[in-house]
Every structure is written in structure tokens, then in C-alpha cells.
Amino acid sequence: MNRTARALAAATAGLALLAGCSGGGGNAATGDTIKVGLNYELSGAVATYGQASVQGIEMAVDEINAAGGVKGKKIELVKYDNKSEPAEATTLATKLMTSDRVVTVIGPATSGSFKAQVPVAIKNKIPVVSGSATADDVTVDAQGVKEYAFRTCFNDSYQGTAMANFATKKLSAKRALVYADNSSDYAKGLAANFKKTFTDAGGQIVGEEAYTTGDTDFNATLTRIKGQQFDVLYVPGYYQEASLLIKAARGLGINQPILGGDGYDSPVLLQQAGASALNNVYFTNHYSALDKDPKVTEFIAAYKKKYNADPNAFNALGYDTAKFVADAANRAATIDGPGIKDAMASTKDFPAVTGTLSIDANHNPVKAIVVVGLKNGQQATSEKVG
Numbered sequence: 546m547n548r549t550a551r552a553l554a555a556a557t558a559g560l561a562l563l564a565g566c567s568g569g570g571g572n573a574a575t576g577d578t579i580k581v582g583l584n585y586e587l588s589g590a591v592a593t594y595g596q597a598s599v600q601g602i603e604m605a606v607d608e609i610n611a612a613g614g615v616k617g618k619k620i621e622l623v624k625y626d627n628k629s630e631p632a633e634a635t636t637l638a639t640k641l642m643t644s645d646r647v648v649t650v651i652g653p654a655t656s657g658s659f660k661a662q663v664p665v666a667i668k669n670k671i672p673v674v675s676g677s678a679t680a681d682d683v684t685v686d687a688q689g690v691k692e693y694a695f696r697t698c699f700n701d702s703y704q705g706t707a708m709a710n711f712a713t714k715k716l717s718a719k720r721a722l723v724y725a726d727n728s729s730d731y732a733k734g735l736a737a738n739f740k741k742t743f744t745d746a747g748g749q750i751v752g753e754e755a756y757t758t759g760d761t762d763f764n765a766t767l768t769r770i771k772g773q774q775f776d777v778l779y780v781p782g783y784y785q786e787a788s789l790l791i792k793a794a795r796g797l798g799i800n801q802p803i804l805g806g807d808g809y810d811s812p813v814l815l816q817q818a819g820a821s822a823l824n825n826v827y828f829t830n831h832y833s834a835l836d837k838d839p840k841v842t843e844f845i846a847a848y849k850k851k852y853n854a855d856p857n858a859f860n861a862l863g864y865d866t867a868k869f870v871a872d873a874a875n876r877a878a879t880i881d882g883p884g885i886k887d888a889m890a891s892t893k894d895f896p897a898v899t900g901t902l903s904i905d906a907n908h909n910p911v912k913a914i915v916v917v918g919l920k921n922g923q924q925a926t927s928e929k930v931g
Contacts, residue, residue, distance in 0.1 A: 708779070
């Protein structure tokens with residue numbers, strides 16, 4: 546081979562390698578398996594969300610594979626721990642799409658980490674889907690719909706609105722005090738929509754306080770607001786801080802209803818707050834174990850048999866999301882990134898544990914929301930809204 550031919554061959558090989566690593570056309574399933582990536586918070590600040598989601602996903606995939614898989618192919622999970630860090634989530638998304646050649650990625654659980662990987666998904670034409678990333682801009686922004694981003698959970702606007710409606714209609718609240726995590730897009734989104742809906746309904750926001758992720762001492766602020774007149778205290782945020790804040794509030798004699806979002810749904814809430822503090826506490830959620838729908842009761846029974854534990858909403862959302870992915874792959878014209886993306890976007894009346902859902906034009910699910918009430922730290926009431 547002469548020098549010119551060798552150079553041309555090397556250049557051609559280099560271009561082929563780049564094309565193979567770019568994933569620009571979307572990865573395709575090969576052989577007898579369909580590779581699905583898991584990019585989850587398995588350690589770090591919000592590890593309970595990721596761990597619970599993955600348990601649900603793995604349970605669903607075991608069921609799918611036992612029933613014959615998707616179009617005769619078994620789903621193969623490629624799982625990584627993003628350590629609850631958005632930068633790590635981005636790195637792992639790139640690895641999953643370019644090195645592992647997955648056809649879709651499930652996760653991360655949190656909005657910030659999920660959003661961090663969306664540009665990678667768009668570049669590589671690989672759909673990404675979360676069962677719990679609720680920020681409004683997860684699937685759509687000022688430029689429009691993010692073509693390769695989906696979720697199977699409701700968004701923050703819906704969550705904040707639903708809780709405000711519950712406060713005014715079910716708790717007859719006229720005055721609300723908001724105490725939110727101002728370092729969290731999640732908490733700020735819930736707070737903004739709660740305030741708007743509550744005031745639009747004739748209610749009054751009598752005060753606003755803020756804390757920051759990682760705070761552990763809330764006594765000074767709670768002591769200051771204790772004497773104010775309010776009917777409900779809205780505390781959007783995650784379980785780590787919310788549990789300590791609720792415990793401190795009850796210890797100071799603040800006995801009004803405390804309201805929150807799906808970030809409360811972790812066993813750590815009970816562990817840190819204690820059962821006696823978790824009365825007259827309500828939070829919006831995707832699922833309740835009190836639901837007697839056959840899909841819910843069958844899921845709970847199967848989960849208990851597999852894990853010898855009661856499932857929470859993140860278990861159910863992970864389970865639903867894996868089934869959603871398999872359903873889309875089964876309907877896809879081609880089992881590759883673009884084909885699965887198109888099938889996800891056309892999903893209608895998918896029968897999920899967390900509610901029958903259809904994907905709307907913004908890649909959000911249309912389904913009901915649940916408001917859960919706690920008594921001594923246990924779910925005591927459940928009401929579907931929407």
C-alpha cells in the first residue's frame with residue numbers, strides 16, 4: 546500500500562471511528578439484547594431516590610424479560626452511580642451513549658442532574674426519561690420542546706397548583722406561610738406555583754422564609770414565625786431538611802398543617818422527624834399504597850415478594866418508567882434512539898401503576914396527582930386530584 550493509499554485508509558478509519566462514537570444517528574439494538582442505561586443517584590445527598598427508582602426498574606425488567614422481552618430481545622441494563630452530582634451525570638450519559646451504545650437512558654431521579662444530560666441526549670439522538678424529575682424546564686424551555694427528553698411524572702407547576710387547591714378547598718386555608726429551600730430549583734418551582742394558585746383563589750401569603758440545602762438548624766426562623774397568624778405552612782423541599790424542619794416546628798408548638806411535595810417521600814423523613822411530629826402533614830405525590838386499584842395492589846404484592854418491603858412512590862415510578870420504555874421499544878418502527886423517541890412521544894393511555902398516562906406535546910404525562918396525609922408518620926389518607 547503506497548503512502549497516499551495508507552493516508553486515505555487511515556482517514557477513512559478515523560472518520561468511521563468518530564461516526565461510531567458520536568451516536569449522531571442514534572444507537573440501535575443488536576444481537577439478542579436491547580441495552581438500556583441507568584444513570585442514577587445511588588450514593589450522595591439524594592441516594593434514597595435513586596436506589597428506590599432502580600429497585601423498581603430492575604423489578605420491571607425482570608418481569609419483561611421473563612415474559613419474552615421486547616420483540617424477542619432481552620433488556621440489558623447498564624447501570625452507573627452519578628453520586629447525586631449533575632457533572633457526573635453528564636459524564637455518565639456520554640459514556641452510556643457513546644461507549645456502551647445504549648438505545649435509551651432512564652434517570653437521573655432529580656431535575657438538575659437530569660437536565661444536565663439532556664444536551665448529550667440531543668447530540669447523540671438517544672431519548673432520556675425520568676420518573677421523578679419534576680422541574681418545569683426538564684422537557685421544554687424557551688427554545689421549545691427538548692426532542693429527546695421525556696418524563697413519566699407530573700411537573701412542579703402541577704404539583705404546586707394541586708397543593709394550593711387542596712389547601713383552600715379541603716383545609717379551608719385562608720392564610721399561608723411559605724418556607725422554601727431557595728437553593729433548589731425544585732423547591733422554588735413548587736413555591737412559585739403554590740403562591741400564585743393560592744392567591745388567585747383568594748388566599749393570602751402572610752410570610753415567606755428561606756433555607757438552604759444542607760441546613761440543620763431551623764429554630765431561629767421558626768421561633769420568629771411562631772406568633773404569626775397562618776392556617777398552613779408550605780415547606781417545599783427534600784426530605785433531608787424537611788424532616789428536621791418539621792421536627793423543630795412541632796417541638797416549638799407549631800401545630801398547623803405542614804404541606805410539601807413529593808420530595809418528602811423517603812423513609813428518612815420518618816427516621817429524622819419521628820412519628821409524633823408527622824401528624825397533620827400532607828404532601829403531593831405520584832402514588833399511594835392506600836390506592837385499591839388492582840394495578841396498585843398487584844404491584845405492592847409483587848414488590849413485597851421480591852424485596853420483602855413496602856414500596857414507595859419512587860419504586861413505583863421506576864417500575865412504571867421501565868415499562869414505559871419497553872412499551873415504546875415494542876411499538877417503535879426501529880429499535881434505535883430516534884425510533885424509540887417517536888414511540889415515546891406517541892404514547893396514549895399507558896396503564897401505569899402511578900396512573901394511566903398519555904404523553905402530551907411537551908413530553909409530559911397527562912395523569913392524576915395524589916395528596917397523601919400522614920398520621921404518626923404513616924400514610925393515613927390519599928386523595929387523587931386532576
